[in-house]
Amino acid sequence: MYRFLFIGDIVGRPGRRCLQDLLPAIIKEYEVSFVVANGENAAGGVGITPPIFNELREMGIDVLTSGNHIWDKKEIYPFLNKEKRLLRPENYSSPHVPGKGSGIFFLNNFKIAVLNLAGRVFMPHVECPFHTAQKQVALLKNITPNIIVDFHAEATSEKKALALFLDGQVTAVIGTHTHVQTADEQILPQRTAFITDVGMTGPYNSILGVSQEPVLKNFTTGLPQKFTVASGNSQFNALLVEAEEKTGKALSVLRLNIINIT
Numbered sequence: 541m542y543r544f545l546f547i548g549d550i551v552g553r554p555g556r557r558c559l560q561d562l563l564p565a566i567i568k569e570y571e572v573s574f575v576v577a578n579g580e581n582a583a584g585g586v587g588i589t590p591p592i593f594n595e596l597r598e599m600g601i602d603v604l605t606s607g608n609h610i611w612d613k614k615e616i617y618p619f620l621n622k623e624k625r626l627l628r629p630e631n632y633s634s635p636h637v638p639g640k641g642s643g644i645f646f647l648n649n650f651k652i653a654v655l656n657l658a659g660r661v662f663m664p665h666v667e668c669p670f671h672t673a674q675k676q677v678a679l680l681k682n683i684t685p686n687i688i689v690d691f692h693a694e695a696t697s698e699k700k701a702l703a704l705f706l707d708g709q710v711t712a713v714i715g716t717h718t719h720v721q722t723a724d725e726q727i728l729p730q731r732t733a734f735i736t737d738v739g740m741t742g743p744y745n746s747i748l749g750v751s752q753e754p755v756l757k758n759f760t761t762g763l764p765q766k767f768t769v770a771s772g773n774s775q776f777n778a779l780l781v782e783a784e785e786k787t788g789k790a791l792s793v794l795r796l797n798i799i800n801i802t
């Protein structure tokens with residue numbers, strides 16, 4: 541038996557500070573042996589940079605996944621080609637797209653795979669996540685039954701559908717992207733752990749991590765605004781999953797939503 545933690549989209553400096561405050565104690569308390577986090581908003585709310593990737597790795601995060609915002613900081617493009625622990629969604633078919641959508645990592649005496657996919661409903665155009673998942677999971681299963689999927693998608697239906705499509709084939713399907721945690725964590729019939737959206741680790745008094753003033757101005761006037769990351773107190777959102785290393789089947793799930801008042 542082992543436990544891994546999946547942390548919802550890290551937003552800006554408040555998200556990173558929140559991890560600094562809480563992550564070491566959470567890893568210790570829950571005896572977590574592998575940590576995955578979605579880092580697509582880690583740098584000022586949009587994208588991730590190599591120094592911020594390194595900062596997050598030093599905090600104890602083993603693998604960073606991403607989504608539509610991975611392309612926002614151009615300096616990450618060459619870095620994606622050389623850093624195996626930073627993933628972008630797998631379902632880009634062009635050979636000109638840098639980076640990889642999956643990786644295999646060693647954990648004590650067994651291997652664990654992470655697969656990052658993006659949804660297509662109300663999202664930028666990508667290849668079919670279902671067909672991509674089928675192909676990739678078949679390859680990864682030859683190496684390990686322990687497979688964690690980050691499905692970065694907007695629509696709740698698309699996320700549940702992919703989770704059921706992969707039930708029994710992977711250890712967990714974790715939804716990301718909306719920055720709002722759903723209270724529907726579950727273990728599907730064939731023992732795949734699932735949550736529609738794991739949420740956000742970032743500023744608490746905000747609109748999805750962004751300061752409310754420009755968002756309200758945008759909604760009330762229709763005029764474009766420059767969005768900035770909110771400041772102040774933060775929240776930590778994650779899903780803790782316990783699984784069997786031999787079979788890759790989930791045993792239990794625990795959703796974490798911690799409000800960090802500083």
Ligand SMILES: [Fe+2]
Pocket residue numbers: 549580581607609717718719
């Ligand atoms: Fe995000």
Ligand SMILES: [Fe+2]
Pocket residue numbers: 580607608609692717718
């Ligand atoms: Fe996103």
